[in-house]
Amino acid sequence: MKITNAEVFVCSPGRNFVTLKVHTDEGIFGLGDATLNGRELAVRSYLEDHVVPCLIGRDPTQIEDTWHYLYKGAYWRGGPVTMTAIAAVDVALWDIKGKALGTPVYNLLGGKSRTGAMVYGHASGSDIESTVAEVGRYIKMGYRAVRAQCAVPGMSGTYGVGRGDLFYEPAEKGLPPEATWSTESYLEHVPKLFEALRSSYGPDVVHLLHDVHHRLTPIEAARLGKALEPFRLFWLEDPVPAELQEGFRVIRSHTTTPIAVGEVFNTIWDAHVLIREQLIDYIRMSISHGGGISHMRKVAALAELHHVLTGFHGATDLSPVSLAAAVHFDIAVHNFGIQEYMRHTAETDRVFPHTYHFEDGYLYPGEEPGLGVDFDEELAAKFPYERAYLPINRKTDGTLHSW
Numbered sequence: 001m002k003i004t005n006a007e008v009f010v011c012s013p014g015r016n017f018v019t020l021k022v023h024t025d026e027g028i029f030g031l032g033d034a035t036l037n038g039r040e041l042a043v044r045s046y047l048e049d050h051v052v053p054c055l056i057g058r059d060p061t062q063i064e065d066t067w068h069y070l071y072k073g074a075y076w077r078g079g080p081v082t083m084t085a086i087a088a089v090d091v092a093l094w095d096i097k098g099k100a101l102g103t104p105v106y107n108l109l110g111g112k113s114r115t116g117a118m119v120y121g122h123a124s125g126s127d128i129e130s131t132v133a134e135v136g137r138y139i140k141m142g143y144r145a146v147r148a149q150c151a152v153p154g155m156s157g158t159y160g161v162g163r164g165d166l167f168y169e170p171a172e173k174g175l176p177p178e179a180t181w182s183t184e185s186y187l188e189h190v191p192k193l194f195e196a197l198r199s200s201y202g203p204d205v206v207h208l209l210h211d212v213h214h215r216l217t218p219i220e221a222a223r224l225g226k227a228l229e230p231f232r233l234f235w236l237e238d239p240v241p242a243e244l245q246e247g248f249r250v251i252r253s254h255t256t257t258p259i260a261v262g263e264v265f266n267t268i269w270d271a272h273v274l275i276r277e278q279l280i281d282y283i284r285m286s287i288s289h290g291g292g293i294s295h296m297r298k299v300a301a302l303a304e305l306h307h308v309l310t311g312f313h314g315a316t317d318l319s320p321v322s323l324a325a326a327v328h329f330d331i332a333v334h335n336f337g338i339q340e341y342m343r344h345t346a347e348t349d350r351v352f353p354h355t356y357h358f359e360d361g362y363l364y365p366g367e368e369p370g371l372g373v374d375f376d377e378e379l380a381a382k383f384p385y386e387r388a389y390l391p392i393n394r395k396t397d398g399t400l401h402s403w
């Protein structure tokens with residue numbers, strides 16, 4: 001088999017997505033997600049201008065070799081644009097292999113270790129009362145795990161707090177909006193939210209999660225982790241910016257609240273100290289930003305040796321192609337922990353028809369050969385790209401803070 005062409009599509013059915021379609025001389029095609037929130041066009045150019053010409057004529061079944069060809073062959077290694085582009089090619093090749101062999105991708109990864117992948121949904125509200133009620137809605141829908149985010153009094157536009165019904169979109173159309181941040185108010189408020197949640201729903205009913213979005217220092221994160229211990233979180237996510245992996249030692253030595261990190265990581269080198277020193281409990285890297293299925297298998301294998309479980313990023317800016325790849329991986333890999341699941345809009349689901357489905361708190365991949373996801377090019381063309389960015393975040397004195 002030979003790769004004959006590869007096309008890149010940018011569309012915006014509810015939000016922006018970049019999709020790679022790799023064609024072969026046997027008529028089989030594969031899909032990959034190349035979406036990088038707020039930097040979509042950079043990945044399109046990377047693929048169209050520098051990767052696609054090198055793919056034509058290659059054997060699509062040689063996935064591992066192609067991965068190294070793109071990673072090592074470029075000389076310039078890593079970074080979100082490069083690794084998202086490599087991931088899109090890699091995932092498309094796994095899709096092609098599954099279709100060529102007539103088997104779902106999870107089967108190529110060792111087969112099922114479980115029947116369904118437990119997911120967590122996103123509940124948020126403008127105050128504690130409405131957030132508690134929203135968590136209740138997710139419990140009624142069958143979710144076994146819910147992330148809870150609540151607006152903090154005195155802070156404008158708390159990131160992670162959704163505006164729509166059961167739908168949360170992190171990016172905003174146009175240029176980046178600005179929000180304010182006060183660590184003092186946040187640290188005061190969050191334990192009250194989880195106290196209210198546990199007193200409403202009891203200690204066992206549901207797993208509770210919370211995302212800090214990299215906004216604390218290690219000692220502040222340690223304090224928050226300790227304050228949350230009585231409420232038994234499933235995890236506390238992205239407590240601090242993670243470029244300094246050793247920074248997590250401070251958090252780890254103070255609290256037993258489980259820690260998750262990694263949605264902005266691109267390679268195993270961003271996480272190896274965290275994993276080897278057992279400074280985290282869940283690795284949040286995603287297939288689409290972490291170099292694809294081939295590279296994430298290595299991350300998961302290293303994690304397995306060190307008692308770290310997977311907990312893949314699954315926000316709405318990862319397309320259904322990414323989610324499908326994640327669910328196949330989740331079903332197969334032994335040290336799976338949990339899968340993030342933010343529902344896509346109805347337009348997105350129409351552009352990307354798929355076989356994965358949600359039932360009773362779990363996602364199931366379906367039994368179609370390959371990933372079980374398609375791309376409706378004609379419909380996608382009706383939703384052109386719209387500029388959109390993640391918000392900028394400033395402390396109350398105006399200092400630019402982590403997003």
Ligand code: CS2
Nearest residue numbers: 037170211263314315316317
């Ligand atoms: C969030 C995301 O899902 C999460 O955990 O942190 O909203 C994230 O900020 C976006 O996916 C960034 O593109």
Ligand code: MG
Nearest residue numbers: 211237238263
């Ligand atoms: Mg997050």
